[in-house]
Amino acid sequence: MFRDKDRYLSIILISPSILAVLIFIYGFIAWSVRVSFSAWKGLNPDYTWVALKNYIELFSDPRFHVDVRNTLIFTGVFVIGSILLGFLLAVMLDQGLKGESFFRSLFLFPMAISYIVTGVVWRWLMNPAEGDRLSGFNLLFSYLNLDFLINKWHTTETWGIAAIALAAIWQMSGYTMAIYLAGLRSIPDELREAARIDGANEFEIYRHIILPLLSPVTLSALIILGHMSLKVFDLIIAVAGKQLPLDVPAIYMWQTTFDGLFYGRGAAIGILLLVSVAVLIVPYIRYTLKTEAQQ
């Protein structure tokens, strides 16, 4: 059906991109895997084979344990917070109120800003200073007579990373709101009407009809936000710099590789991150492409 000339041309035109993806994504991943199996330490490349040594060392490395704990706390707070907040905002905005588009734009604007900007501003909002030097949110709480809310934010022991997740919720909940709102808009009004005629109240309609219909949206949100939390990096750097209590794998990788020159270990962290992201994303891509093909 197509002329041969066009067929060749299309392959020629797309091949630079495919080659780039092949080399710079898959080739580089393979290269990283190789480095992660090596003893490379220091400025000069050293590909001496050490098998799984770097991985085994990581699993008994106290710093990596902190990273895993922090990632779990961050993921829990960030994902649950963004989904709940985004869903509530979407439901409120779906009621046909005046000014809906104004509120929608307002809840979404943090997405246009970089994590670095968010982090720098939140660093001062979450200032943990006490007594006369109270400032930021803590000062606001004391103005509002909500002194019991005053806390040490990201400098709290063990749970400090949850404060960073709050800033991340501020930044990303607009995204979950937007996808829930798109999902709500795709539910035909007749379904709600029919349920109302059957005597269901508004809460029951959401509980038994709308929520189940939105479960693909919730799944997308879980996966997209979950894989973002595994990669969290800039936001923590901008709020707190490289501090051990707020360490995560992405920061450990950066520091150990480019400051400490432990290339083998850095590559191993990068590959562990990749594997955990792939566990979430690969089934998601397969599922999405399959539903697309069915349509």
Add this chain to the structure above:
Amino acid sequence: MNAFRLHIGKKWLYVPLVAMAIFYLIPMYVMIVTGFKSFAEVDLQTMWNLPKGIHFDNYVEAFSQLAPSLWNSFIMVIPAAIISSWLGSLNGFILAKWKFRGADFIFPFILFGMFIPYQSILIPLVIFINNTLRPIGLGGIPALIIAHIIYGIPITTLTFRNYYASLPQELLEAAKIDGADMLGIYRHILLPISIPSFVVVLIWQFTSAWNDFLFAVVLTGNRSWPITVALNNMAGSQIISWNVQMAGSLLAALPTLLVYIFLGQYFLRGMLAGSLKG
């Protein structure tokens, strides 16, 4: 009766909505208000107070420090956004409308590239740039541009492929009967009608390259720092006070915020495409 109750109920929704609006605006308020204070009235303990008059001290100081890196960001982001969008449109066109054998096999592999944590390719990337690009004078900003173009291919290809796939095949068939070849169809039919998609992808690439920190911090040195790295360093420094940091944050956020304010609809579409739902 029921409708009446519902009406009253809906009005109450403005209470949580306005409360949330305030929550989202708090960081903006602090950034803007602090920026307009004079150096004399800046104090962490009065950070919530409105400024006494309008002063530009903080903005002038922040701008004088950040101007070179703002410029670096502009000259980095513009070619990166244009070239990766154009590549994405070409790839999307071929993958959607000019399928060769294996096109459906290749696509998921391209897609996966948009989700990978860049830590997993960072070491080879740095070696490649130091050994191959830097010796021919393409280190620093050119290297950053190349990284953004290459790692932008998956998302730009996805967005354009989804858009072109939604166009009816008859459009192409008619042109083929008229004797147009592949490039002719691309140039004279698909390019003109995909201007809105170009806006979506350009905005998305502009925003993500402007806001990127990881590639920037690893691939650039202090004369080629883009704004995110310069701002972060400013915030980490003990010498520069917090009020100048606030003003600097606003300067760093302004370009993407303005894009969002004026082209918000396109921004939203790009964001939704980023979660695979074209």
